[in-house]
Amino acid sequence: MSVVKLLVSTLGKATGILTIVVVVLAAVLIYFEDPDPVKYTSMAEDMKTLEENFRQQNKSCFILGASGETGQVVLKELLARNLFSKITLIGRRQLTFEDKAYENLVQEVVDFEKLDDYAAAFQGHDVGYCCLGTTKAKAGTDGFIRVDHDYVMKSAELAKAGGSTQFHLESSRGADKSSSFLYLKVKGQVEAEIEALGFDRYAIYRPGVLLVDRQESRPAEWLARKFFSAFSAVSSTSMAIPVPVVAKAMVSNTLLQPEQKTEILENKDIASLGKSAGK
Ligand SMILES: NC(=O)c1ccc[n+]([C@@H]2O[C@H](COP(=O)([O-])OP(=O)(O)OC[C@H]3O[C@@H](n4cnc5c(N)ncnc54)[C@H](OP(=O)(O)O)[C@@H]3O)[C@@H](O)[C@H]2O)c1
Structure with missing residues (x-):
């Protein structure tokens, strides 16, 4: 009899623990889930019409940082969706492309230390994409x-x-002009100073860790990427994002008309827009 009692009580405890584990896991997954997928499913349908209308306006754009991890995917996305009649890459070196899709690109090679001498390279573009950046480890403070x-x-x-x-x-997750961290402070400062220029539309993207197989060695980024890649296999997070999702969001967002002149897209906003729009 006492053996049966012991068995029942052990089973009861195990079930209790299992229930707690399941509830905690479910709560974690719900917490990290992207909100409101329905909103963006319908946006994917509208996107086709928006693309068509935009295409007919024969607009032109430039990309800064098109040789970088994000910039190259933004370029690929723009070419695939054929939104602009002219795309100009502005960079410090000439890039070579094998694929025929890249043959109509215009390239402006500039000296970033004397940008005023290259003002003409920046003239006549409707839209600008900036994916420029380096690290303190690479370039010093x-x-x-x-x-x-x-x-x-x-x-x-x-x-x-x-x-x-x-x-x-x-820009970057956590950008803040008052931050005591140099990286976040610089990102926050440049965000604010550009806002003061008064573009008709100014979109700031603040991705978390970029999930990308970078050729260049960046140990800290590699470690963060491994951690977040494993985690994002079970759920999306507000801390990391694959580069193609960022690129899709930047391109799709170009077609939208938000109420505010300036908008800030945090990591989760980028993920929602990038995963759902322009499929
Ligand atoms: N890595 C992350 O996890 C992460 C997270 C959030 C935000 N961000 C930000 O997102 C942006 C893009 O990041 P990414 O990793 O895609 O960039 P990336 O691969 O490092 O590429 C950077 C681009 O900037 C150009 N560049 C760098 N130093 C330059 C210099 N001295 N003169 C002229 N051009 C220069 C590079 O040109 P070359 O090819 O000629 O070098 C390249 O086109 C950056 O602003 C970064 O801070 C990154």
């Missing part, structure tokens, strides 16, 4: 500020002066 603030800011100024109405900036 001064070099990082030069690229992520000075080059980005000057490019935005020249684009505004050259007639661009839209500017899309790839």
Whole structure:
């Protein structure tokens, strides 16, 4: 009799523990789930019409950082969706492409230290995409500020002066001009200074860790990527995002008309838009 009692009580405890585990797991998954998928399913349908209308306006754009991990996917996405009649890459070196899809690209090779001398490269584009950036480890503190603030800011100024109405900036999760972390502070400062230029439309994208198989060695980023890749296999997170999702979001968002001139897309907003629109 006592053996049966013991068995029942053990089974009861095990079931209780199992229930708690299941409830906690479900809560975690719900917490990290992307909100409101229905909204974006219908957006995917509208997107086709928006693309068609946009295409007919024969607009042109430029990309800064088209050789980088995000920039190259933004370029690929723009070509695949054929939204612009002219795409210009502005960079510090000439890029070579094998694929025929890239044959009509215009390339402007500039010296970012003397950008005023290259103002013409920024003239006449309707939309600008900025995926420029470096790291402190690669360029040192001064070099990082030069690229992520000075080059980005000057490019935005020249684009505004050259007639661009839209500017899309790839910034970073946690960007904050008051931050005590240099990276986040610089990102926040450049975000705010570009807003003051007064583009008709200014979109700031704040992705978390970019999930990408980067050729270049960046140990800290590699570690973060491994961690978040494993985690995002079971659920999406607000901390990391695959590069193609960022690129899709940047391109799709170009077609939308938000109420505000300036909008900030946090990691989850980018994930929702990038995964659902323009499939
Ligand atoms: N990595 C992440 O996890 C992460 C997360 C959130 C936000 N972000 C931000 O997202 C943006 C894009 O990141 P990514 O990883 O896609 O970029 P990336 O692969 O590092 O590419 C950076 C681009 O900037 C250009 N660039 C770098 N240094 C330059 C310099 N001194 N002069 C001129 N051009 C220069 C590169 O040109 P070359 O090919 O000629 O070097 C390249 O086109 C960056 O602003 C980054 O801070 C990154």
